[in-house]
Amino acid sequence: MLACRGLVKHYATDKGTVEAVRGIDLDVPMGGYAAIIGRSGSGKSSLMAMIGGLSRPTAGQVRIDGADLWALREPEAATFRNRRIGYVFQFASLLPNLRAVDNVALPARLAGRLGHREAADVAAERLADVGLTDHFDAFPAELSSGEQRRVVIARALMNEPALLLADEPTSDLDEQTEREVMALLRAVSRDRRTTLVLVTHNLALAAEAEQIVHIANGVIVP
Amino acid sequence: MRGFGSTRGLLLMLAVQNLGRRQTRTWLLVAAIALASAVTFAGVVAMASVTASMQVGLSRVGADLMVVNRDALTNITNALLVVEPTDSTVAADAVLRADIHGMAGFSAQRILRTDRSGFGAAGEPVDLIGFDPGTDFTILPWLSERLAGPMRPDDVILGGARDLPLGSKALIFGQSFRVYGKLARTGSGTQERGVFVQVVRFLALAPAIRDRLGSLPHMLEPDRVTGFLIRMGPASTELQARFALLSKIPDIKVIVGSALLTGIRQGLGMLLGGLVLLVVALSISTAMMVALLFSAIMAERRREFGLLKAIGARNGQIVGMALVEAALATAGGAAIGVIFGLLLLRLFERGLVHHLGEMGIPFLWLDGARTCGVAAACVVGAALVGMAGAFLPAWRMGRRDIHDLLGKES
Ligand SMILES: Nc1ncnc2c1ncn2[C@@H]1O[C@H](COP(=O)(O)OP(=O)(O)OP(=O)(O)O)[C@@H](O)[C@H]1O
Numbered sequence: 001m002l003a004c005r006g007l008v009k010h011y012a013t014d015k016g017t018v019e020a021v022r023g024i025d026l027d028v029p030m031g032g033y034a035a036i037i038g039r040s041g042s043g044k045s046s047l048m049a050m051i052g053g054l055s056r057p058t059a060g061q062v063r064i065d066g067a068d069l070w071a072l073r074e075p076e077a078a079t080f081r082n083r084r085i086g087y088v089f090q091f092a093s094l095l096p097n098l099r100a101v102d103n104v105a106l107p108a109r110l111a112g113r114l115g116h117r118e119a120a121d122v123a124a125e126r127l128a129d130v131g132l133t134d135h136f137d138a139f140p141a142e143l144s145s146g147e148q149r150r151v152v153i154a155r156a157l158m159n160e161p162a163l164l165l166a167d168e169p170t171s172d173l174d175e176q177t178e179r180e181v182m183a184l185l186r187a188v189s190r191d192r193r194t195t196l197v198l199v200t201h202n203l204a205l206a207a208e209a210e211q212i213v214h215i216a217n218g219v220i221v222p
Numbered sequence: 223m224r225g226f227g228s229t230r231g232l233l234l235m236l237a238v239q240n241l242g243r244r245q246t247r248t249w250l251l252v253a254a255i256a257l258a259s260a261v262t263f264a265g266v267v268a269m270a271s272v273t274a275s276m277q278v279g280l281s282r283v284g285a286d287l288m289v290v291n292r293d294a295l296t297n298i299t300n301a302l303l304v305v306e307p308t309d310s311t312v313a314a315d316a317v318l319r320a321d322i323h324g325m326a327g328f329s330a331q332r333i334l335r336t337d338r339s340g341f342g343a344a345g346e347p348v349d350l351i352g353f354d355p356g357t358d359f360t361i362l363p364w365l366s367e368r369l370a371g372p373m374r375p376d377d378v379i380l381g382g383a384r385d386l387p388l389g390s391k392a393l394i395f396g397q398s399f400r401v402y403g404k405l406a407r408t409g410s411g412t413q414e415r416g417v418f419v420q421v422v423r424f425l426a427l428a429p430a431i432r433d434r435l436g437s438l439p440h441m442l443e444p445d446r447v448t449g450f451l452i453r454m455g456p457a458s459t460e461l462q463a464r465f466a467l468l469s470k471i472p473d474i475k476v477i478v479g480s481a482l483l484t485g486i487r488q489g490l491g492m493l494l495g496g497l498v499l500l501v502v503a504l505s506i507s508t509a510m511m512v513a514l515l516f517s518a519i520m521a522e523r524r525r526e527f528g529l530l531k532a533i534g535a536r537n538g539q540i541v542g543m544a545l546v547e548a549a550l551a552t553a554g555g556a557a558i559g560v561i562f563g564l565l566l567l568r569l570f571e572r573g574l575v576h577h578l579g580e581m582g583i584p585f586l587w588l589d590g591a592r593t594c595g596v597a598a599a600c601v602v603g604a605a606l607v608g609m610a611g612a613f614l615p616a617w618r619m620g621r622r623d624i625h626d627l628l629g630k631e632s
Pocket residue numbers: 011012013018019020038039040041042043044045046047626629
């Protein structure tokens with residue numbers, strides 16, 4: 001389902017080239033759950049960005065359901081991100097001026113796939129799926145961090161993606177909330193048979209994954 | 223197709239909300255653009271009006287040169303508004319054929335002075351002047367009142383001393399005309415009591431005139447005219463032009479108008495040209511600042527654009543949203559500015575125009591259609607400036623790695 005081959009990422013900086021990812025092969029089967037762990041600066045986010053179509057690899061290939069992600073041209077790549085990939089970011093990533101339901105509807109609306117009404121209906125369903133039935137009309141500032149993260153998960157699921165990517169989605173939450181959000185993420189991805197790739201510092205969480213990928217200095221270590 | 227429209231609506235809404243999110247800055251920006259466009263709008267309209275008024279005012283001074291037959295008895299008047307009423311004629315194509323350099327324009331006139339004439343039912347004496355509205359520059363500027371719409375072939379214009387009302391019927395050699403307009407009082411006899419007819423219609427009166435007078439005066443022949451009025455271009459002198467005319471056209475007399483006024487006209491033309499350049503330069507520098515400001519505003523939205531791209535917005539959508547946002551703010555500001563500019567013009571009217579009016583100088587406002595044109599140009603221009611400023615940063619962001627856009631560094 002997800003197949004990475006020879007992924008390399010270099011950053012050009014003032015102090016020379018940073019080799020953040022130095023040749024990674026990774027396979028995650030359809031509906032699988034992989035946790036990526038590693039020290040800060042080991043290249044986890046760089047890898048995730050390449051997998052998610054957010055950062056062009058210096059070398060290597062990312063295939064999702066057979067499609068060569070980085071061979072797509074811009075509009076097709078945008079559509080691919082929109083339809084096939086869902087992201088749960090580390091930072092607050094909701095548009096502050098949109099209500100929760102409109103934030104969730106955004107991916108469908110951007111694609112022009114659904115009209116305002118239909119998108120709102122589907123978004124309401126997704127919000128219900130993440131347990132936020134009472135907060136459709138709330139603006140992000142009116143929600144707690146945990147609730148905001150649930151809204152982001154609902155948004156990531158809006159277009160029923162094949163691949164769900166989460167880069168430290170719970171690092172700024174308290175332990176209890178982190179457990180709840182993680183349980184939710186697991187549950188929704190299992191229900192929908194969505195492939196889940198998660199970066200985390202929390203080894204206990206990682207231990208629940210079917211596949212643990214340990215990265216150090218830009219390469220996978222056993 | 224509905225889906226497409228809905229995406230557009232979404233982007234428009236996001237653009238509006240972005241403006242609403244930073245209200246202080248949005249309002250400051252709108253105010254700055256409003257101020258700039260108010261000044262530009264009011265300045266351009268006022269200057270165009272002043273220019274037009276000047277042109278009319280200066281045209282009223284008359285032509286620089288008059289060309290008539292050598293045998294014509296000329297009674298030198300300081301204002302060359304109409305050529306001398308005389309029986310002698312000049313070839314109708316004389317000036318054109320002479321090909322005089324440095325001429326800004328010329329107009330041929332035919333004048334029939336008759337005492338057994340046909341103006342009105344009683345057939346009172348008249349100076350009947352045949353002129354071409356297309357080339358005329360000395361008669362029409364004196365129009366003080368006229369009917370709406372363009373002058374029709376059966377229309378006449380009356381000198382200021384005649385008092386038939388506009389729209390009434392006037393008989394000329396038994397034929398019926400409509401009074402289209404009236405001139406202001408000029409102080410020049412021929413013009414004061416003259417009756418002005420379009421040249422085509424003037425020539426068509428020939429049979430009626432031959433019946434009445436027994437013979438046909440030469441100026442009613444298509445290839446003869448009574449004389450020409452000539453306006454000089456900015457770089458030439460009457461002396462040169464006069465010499466050229468005399469050497470190229472046989473049997474003529476050249477009469478020179480007031481040299482002083484010719485000089486003033488030429489000088490003012492250059493001054494106004496310079497002022498236009500100044501206004502243009504000022505608007506360009508304002509435009510550059512607004513564009514720069516928008517560049518900065520867009521650069522600040524890096525992360526939000528990155529987020530939208532991550533969840534599937536195409537580059538075109540991002541750029542489109544940035545352009546809509548910039549266009550909304552700048553065009554909105556400009557529209558407010560135009561309204562403000564209209565108020566400024568009202569003040570201008572109260573002051574200067576009133577004073578000029580008291581001195582007997584007419585002030586002609588730019589007509590409504592052109593004023594609307596200037597207003598539209600201000601709004602569209604402002605929108606273009608805003609979009610130009612927003613386009614480059616938005617487009618460049620579209621090409622950057624989304625991961626970089628999402629990065630935490632400012
Ligand atoms: N845009 C960039 N420009 C230059 N260097 C970068 C950039 N992004 C990441 N790096 C560098 O690449 C290396 C890997 O960074 P990356 O963010 O992938 O690590 P990470 O494993 O996600 O770390 P963390 O756990 O702190 O999030 C680091 O040394 C980092 O400084």
